[in-house]
Amino acid sequence: MNKTVLKTKELLDLFLESERLTLPEMVARLQMPKTSVYRMAQSLVALGFLQKQGDDYELGLSLLTFGTLVAERLDLRRVALPVMERLKEETKEAVNLVIRDGDEALYIEKVETSEPVRVYTKVGRRAPLYAGACPRILLAFMNEADRxxxxxxxxxxxxxxxxxxxxxxxxxxxxxxxxxxxxxxYSELENYSAAVAVPIFNHEGAAVAGLSVAGPEQRFSPDDIARIVPRLKQAAMAISRELGFRGQG
Incomplete structure (x- = not known):
C-alpha cells in the first residue's frame, strides 16, 4: 500500500477523537517530522479535507460532501431485499420492512409468502406506531423523551x-x-393476523427501520415465535451491518 496515502489516513484519523489540533499536536501524535506533517496538512487544506482556523486545524467540508453521498447512496430497500428474501425462505412467511414517517409507520418493502393462506399487506401502507409488532418496534426504540x-x-x-x-x-x-x-x-391491525418484529440500526446506532415476519395467527404459536426470532434477529443484524452499525444490538 502507498505509504503517503497511509500516513495521510493516519493524520485524518487524529480528528476522530479531537475536534481541533495544532501542527505541534499532530507532529507529537504522529511521531513524524514537522515538515512532512505540515506538507500533508497544507495539501489537505487545499483539497478541502481540512480547514485552518488560526493555529488550529479541523475537518473540512469536503468530507461532509463525501459522507452525505455515502448516506444517500446506501438505499435501505436495496440492502434489505436480498436478506428479506432469504428470511422468507427460512420462515415460509411474509417479511415486511417498515420505517417511521412522523407519527406513523410506513411499509416500504415486502416479500410475500408462498403459502396459500396469508396476511395481505402492501407497500405504501401506513399504520400508527402503537399498533402491530413492526410499527411498535420503531416506537420502542425511539429515545425515551420522544417515546x-x-x-x-x-x-x-x-x-x-x-x-x-x-x-x-x-x-x-x-x-x-x-x-x-x-x-x-396478535390481531392488532387486522383480525387473525400475527407478526414478530425487530429493529434495524444505522451507523449511528439509531433504530431506522423495523423488520417483521407476519402471517395468520395459527402459524405463530409460542414455539413458532421461538423458532422465528433468532432468524429474524440475525437478518436484521445483517442489514444493520450493511448500514454501518458496529454495535451488538
Whole structure:
C-alpha cells in the first residue's frame, strides 16, 4: 500500500477523537517530522479535507460532501431485499420492512409468502406506531423523551379485536420490546393476523427501520415465535451491518 496515502489516513484519523489540533499536536501524535506533517496538512487544506482556523486545524467540508453521498447512496430497500428474501425462505412467511414517517409507520418493502393462506399487506401502507409488532418496534426504540411524548399525546384507536387501547399496557409492551429486542402482536391491525418484529440500526446506532415476519395467527404459536426470532434477529443484524452499525444490538 502507498505509504503517503497511509500516513495521510493516519493524520485524518487524529480528528476522530479531537475536534481541533495544532501542527505541534499532530507532529507529537504522529511521531513524524514537522515538515512532512505540515506538507500533508497544507495539501489537505487545499483539497478541502481540512480547514485552518488560526493555529488550529479541523475537518473540512469536503468530507461532509463525501459522507452525505455515502448516506444517500446506501438505499435501505436495496440492502434489505436480498436478506428479506432469504428470511422468507427460512420462515415460509411474509417479511415486511417498515420505517417511521412522523407519527406513523410506513411499509416500504415486502416479500410475500408462498403459502396459500396469508396476511395481505402492501407497500405504501401506513399504520400508527402503537399498533402491530413492526410499527411498535420503531416506537420502542425511539429515545425515551420522544417515546413518552408520543404516548402521552396519541389517541389509541381500536382497529382490530386486540389493538392496544390502554396506555399503561402500551408502556409495558414497549419496555418489554426494548428489553428482549423484539415485539409480537396478535390481531392488532387486522383480525387473525400475527407478526414478530425487530429493529434495524444505522451507523449511528439509531433504530431506522423495523423488520417483521407476519402471517395468520395459527402459524405463530409460542414455539413458532421461538423458532422465528433468532432468524429474524440475525437478518436484521445483517442489514444493520450493511448500514454501518458496529454495535451488538
Amino acid at each position: 413518552e411524548r408520543y404516548v402521552e399525546q396519541v389517541e389509541l384507536v381500536k382497529m382490530a379485536k386486540c389493538t392496544v387501547t390502554d396506555k399503561q399496557v402500551l408502556r409495558r409492551l414497549l419496555e418489554e420490546g426494548r428489553n428482549r429486542g423484539y415485539t409480537v402482536s
